[in-house]
Amino acid sequence: MERTILHLDLDTFFVSVERLIDSRLKGRPILVGGISDRGVVAACSYETRAFGVHSGMPMKMAKQLCPEAVVIKGNAGVYTKHSELVTDIVKESVPLFEKSSIDEFYADLSGMDKFFGSYKFSSELRKKVIKETGLPISFGLSANKIVSKVATGEAKPNNQLKIDVGFEKPFLAPLSIRKIPMIGEKTFLTLRNLGIKQVRTLQEMPKEMLYTVLGKNGLTIWQRSCGVDNTPVIPFSERKSISTERTFDRDTIDVQKLKGLLTAMTENLAYQLRRGDKLTACITVKLRYSDFQTVSKQLKIPYTSADHILITKVLDLFKQLYNRRLLVRLIGVRFSHLVQGSYQIHLFEDTEEMINLYQAMDKIRLRYGDKSVIRAASLGSRTIGRMQNPFNGQPPIILAHRKQ
Secondary structure (H helix, E strand, O other), X not given: OOOOEEEEEEOOHHHHHHHHHOHXXXXXXXXXXXXXXXXXXXXXXXXHHOOOOOOOOEHHHHHHHOOOOEEEOOOHHHHHHHHHHHHHHHHHHOOOEEEEEOOEEEEEOOOHHHOOOHHHHHHHHHHHHHHHHOXXXXXXXXXXXXHHXXXXXXXXXXXXXXXXXXXXXXXXXXXXXXXXXXXXXXXHHHHHHOOOOEHHHHHHOOHHHHHHHHOHHHHXXXXXXXXXXXXXXXXXXXXOEEEEEEEXXXXXXXXXXXXXXXXXXXXXXXXXXXXXXXXXXXXXXXXEXXXXXXXXXXXXXXXXXXXXXXXXXXXXXXXXXXXXXXXXEEEEEEEEOOEEOOOOOOOOOOOHHHHHHHHHHHHHHHHHOOOOEEEHHHHHHOOHHHOOOOOOOOOOEEEOOOOO
């Protein structure tokens, strides 16, 4: 049976939510993100893109390119609520769907053409989202996830596009190579240096040549440029919390050791959040004393997955919690109220330098393991010696934290 995959994308989601809240913003150029000059653009309206503005750009540069733009500090909690409204509509309408980010969805509609018509169904689903949420949304429909995602991009703003089976290559051929998911800035520059601008050129190249230039990724890029993708739609499941605990072999009263371990635990959990595109809005610290009395303290915070924010909050909770001065048997950290978040860290407050730092650290961790980059403060936990070493006997990279 031929597959039919639907890709839904909420157009300029953060901007659309802001306009839904304040109708005076309609038609005006808008920048959402960090409001200081050192902040970063999390989202921008189509009106600003004509000036060369794009998401991820330093806010200072964006304001120079488009001085008439209205700058708004984002609110992740508000955006999450609107995302959940759309998620509920999709959940009620399709048997199998994947939420790939806060504003993107995939749905497997295979077999529906025999009974109802997948394009007709997708159109009605899109109209329902627009009617019930007031948010603009576009979709692409094809035989696989990659072509559907590209089709959505071509359908925007606020439109829809279907690519029939057998027409994937002709559809992709005239497009820029930047349209192919997986081609980032570095790969784009590499291909441009080879004189490759359009997808058509990739389709006509021997795949062995791309393998020579880009390795295994070259083969994947070649397949995607030809409209071939067998990636399944991953069923959506909302994880509610993530946690870790440590029971000591010997009960301890060493406060520095406890703080160091808490730092290491929080750092690792924060990385797990970012790797899964998750944000947390609630922190819990738990202690169990030598007499087995267990106490915990909880704190609600703005949605984030950034170490430097979470570590500070966790240590503050520990300071409030640890007041008996007794031996500690167990210590634990838990993040709850998790939501989907496509950004590595809190773009509405953090600087470009901080974002680049997190992306670099996570890239190292993804390649060499969770413990390959650690904060110097976590050395107090005395757990480094027991960590599995991914560097063939070499010590992990130690990140010294400098207070701002």
